[in-house]
Every structure is written in C-alpha cells, then in structure tokens.
Amino acid sequence: MRLTAKEMEIVEILEKDARLATDVIAKMVGLSVEETKQAIKKLEDSKVLVRYISIVDWTKVENHPGVRAMIDVKVTPKRGVGFDEIAERIYRFDEVSDVYLMSGTYDLSIIVEGKSLNEVANFVSQKLSTLDSVISTTTHFILKKYKHDGIIFENDTNKDKRIVVSP
Amino acid sequence: MKTTRTTYISKLATDLKPSGIRRFFDLAAGMEGVISLGVGEPDFVTPWNIREAAINSLERGITSYTPNAGLLELREEIAFYMNDQFQVDYSPKDEIIVTVGASSAIDLALRTILDPGEEVIVVEPCFVSYVPMVELAGGVAVQVQATKENDFKIQPSQLEEVITSKTKAILLCSPNNPTGTMLNKEELEAIASLAIEHDLLIIADEIYAELSYDEEYTSMAAITGMRERTILISGFSKSFAMTGWRLGFVCSPIEISNAMLKVHQYALMCASTMSQYAAIEALRNGRPEVDEMVKSYRRRRNYIVQSFNEIGLECHEPGGAFYAFPSIQSTGLSSQAFAEQLLMKEGVAVVPGDVFGESGEGHIRCSYASSLDQLQEAVRRIKRFVDTLQETR
C-alpha cells in the first residue's frame, strides 16, 4: 500500500507519540481535524497502524517481578516449509514476545518474558528444547535496559539544558 | 603630575545599548516552572556521531592550533557542502574561513570592510548583535524597517531611500531571526540589482538556510552577479544543533577573504580544533539527522502558527528558522508589557519584538524549538492569558 505524503507524516508522528491529540496532529500536517481522523482510521483499518502500545520502564516498579531473556535457537529446517513451521510453533507460545530468523551461527533469535528466572528456565527446558526441530538453545538474561525502540532510558542527555532566554 | 580618570571604559563600549534580551533573561532565569519560548537555539542535542568525532579527536591527542583559516579538510567539506546544497562555488584554499560561530564571521566581515563613518544598512527586525557589531567596527548602522504589512520582507524601495555615498554594505538575514521570514529568488534579485547599481557589498547571514520549510532556498551568492559582492556567512549552530561548539564560516571572493584572514589571524588565531573535527563529521555524515530535525521543526511550526492564529494572535507563516513572530497588537499591550505580564502571570517566556528593532514592536518572538509537549502547554497558557486580557478590557 502506498501512503500519501500527509499519511506518511501522520504515521511518523504517531510512531513517536501515539497519544498526541488529533487536533494537534491536524495542525502539524496541515489537514482539518476531520480529514486527520479519517486518515488515521484508514491507516488503522489497513493495519499500517497495528496497535498503540506504551514503552514501560518496569525496572522502576518495585513489585513487578518480570524478566526477559534473549534465546539463540539452532533448529533443523524442514523440507518444504523451511524455518516457518518451527518459527510458528515457537511464536505461538504466550511467553514469546519476539521471534527473528537470523543469519550467522544460529537460526532463530527469540525473546521470552517471564515472571522469574525460574519461569523462563522452565519454559526453555520443558517447552522450547523439547520441540523436535530444536537442536540447541543459548539463553541470555537481560540485566538492564538502556535503550529500547529508539528510546533511551534513564539518561539526562535529553533534558533541556539551554539558558531560558537567548538571542 | 598624578592623573585620574572618571572611567576606564571606552566611549564606544559605554554607548552600547544593553541588550533587551538580557533583561528578559534576568527576569525569567529566577523563576520556577517557566516554559521558555525565548530560546534562540535548537532543542536537539548535537547528534552523537558528531560528538563522537570530537571525542575521538581528543583521544588521539589532536589539541593544537589549526591553520588560521581552519583545517583544510574542513574547508574542503564546506566547499563541497555549499556547492551541493546552495549551488555556490568557493575555493577551499582561499575563499573560506572557519570562524568562532557566525557571530565572529559577522564581526570579521564588518571590521574588514568598514572605514570609520561608513554606513551599513541593517534590515530590522534583526538579530540583536548586528547594530552593536557595526558600531564596534567603527561603522554607522542605518536601520530600515521591514514591516508586518509586507510579511517582514524588506522592500527594495526602502533600501534605496537610505543609500548614500557613505553606504558600504547591506546586512541581510534570511531566513530571519526573529521573524522567520525567508526571501525568495525574485526578492533577492531585486535587492541584488540595487547592490550592483550602487556598488555595495551584501553581508548575507544565511545561518538558518538549512531550516527552510516551504520553498527551495536561494543563497544571495547564487544570484547572478552577486558572488563578487557577497560575504556569505553560515555556520553549524542552527542546522546541526551545534551552538555550544562555536563554529561558523564565511565565504567570500579571494580579495575580501584574504583581508579577512589577516584580521582573523590576529584577533582569533583559529577556531576550536575539536569543534572543527566535529564539523567535518557533521558535513560528511550529518545529512539524515539534519533532515529529521527540519521535518520536526516544520511540523512544530505548522502547529504553533495555526494555534496562534486561533488564539487571535495574528501570525504570518514564517518560511524558515525556528521562530514564530505573532502580532499581539489586538491585545492593546506593548510587546514589552505583553511579554512581562505573560511571564509573571503564566510563566511563559517569550522575547518582546521591539528588542529586535522598532518594527518588531507589537510582536513577540516565540521559538518553537521546544518539545511538542512544551509547545502545547505554552499555547494553553498563552490562550488563557489572552482570553483574560480580552475579558478585562
């Protein structure tokens, strides 16, 4: 699907801040509020705008026990379906948030979310490694998130350090 | 015999007017929770690859002076960039000087071309330093007023009226600080033909050239017959978000450039070395970041200009830079009173238009180089302020 210049702008704007009010977006791109609403609806209907989600810094939340792990998975591809079948087997698990087919020394890179180290470990040992095509797994737990989807966590580079009035 | 003086300060320095910006800075600086639209610099931090290039130069121990005109490698990049972006052609060897910001380039140009008492036509409203810099260079600043009626575009007839036998140069800034007004090719040509007719130089402050949003930018030096009489000033502060690096440059024909280099070598030696390394990286690999910033400014401009018009503060669409210059005449307040009351009542800092020259009166300069959140909150507060004014009138 080809987007018009204005639609493209709307997507770019929403990608950075999904909560921006429609009238503000309208002004930014030079459309009426009604036209902007319609454009957004069209983009939603066609699944260009898939979902609006938040970037959460769970490390700030003391009573949130979440852990994430990146797991390198080596698999045996199957004739006819290649990696797609095993990828699907894996991404259907709710614990799995991301699945990528990789070049290099392993085949699939997946991200698993769980409440605790144990939970993730159990998922890997009981569900993932027992799949027929899976040859091996290497699990890396994420210790700290510095940057996610272009957003830098906990850094004061982006604080306004300018003097209040200048020529 | 013992001598005593009444002051150690020169008459020139004594007579310089204190900057109107300074006063507002003092007012706003002590206040909590101020949203500032008074800032004349980008809200972006210098892109990381540029910062990294400076760090790298330091790690490699490159901490000595550079040639007076700047690193040749940088001048070559500038020559390429100016040609690529603005179709102007300057020799990196002897027509480009790297300066300490555009500020020092303007100073350099004025000190190099002016004999005592010679006049420079300064188009107002303008950057606050122009008139003092002309005076410090021993010249006389002749102010002409671009007006709201003409979207703050100076009319050639206005310039013609003030040209005398003493006029040496016209100092022009497009896109303009504080009005955001950009002159198109035809408008530049009209001014150029005056310059040619009266054998004048044009000092073209094109520091905001990259930040133009609607039309293709035309440089004064690209106008037929103007290369030989244009001193083209630009820099890294605005387009690459590098204000604190203090780096600019000036392009001019060889004769002028050689004379300027003499002044520059005695006054400043050379610009900061690490900044020059950063600038090389900026010119080589900074394009995507500049494009992103321009996009972001354009959207914010669209938002703020329309918002001002909705509030009832009439605002022309500025073609470039990152300033909106709405009229506040409908409120009946002077620009000083408006800005001061807005600051005190709503905690929004803007710059009163009269500090940029007489014809800026009745306007305020609002920089939209602030996050969209801040802009939205500022608009809400300004609306509340204006609404209250209307009720009490």
Ligand SMILES: Cc1ncc(COP(=O)(O)O)c(C=O)c1O
């Ligand atoms: C029109 C204009 N010229 C020159 C300058 C000075 O820029 P620099 O930081 O390169 O000295 C500014 C900065 O505000 C400006 O607005």
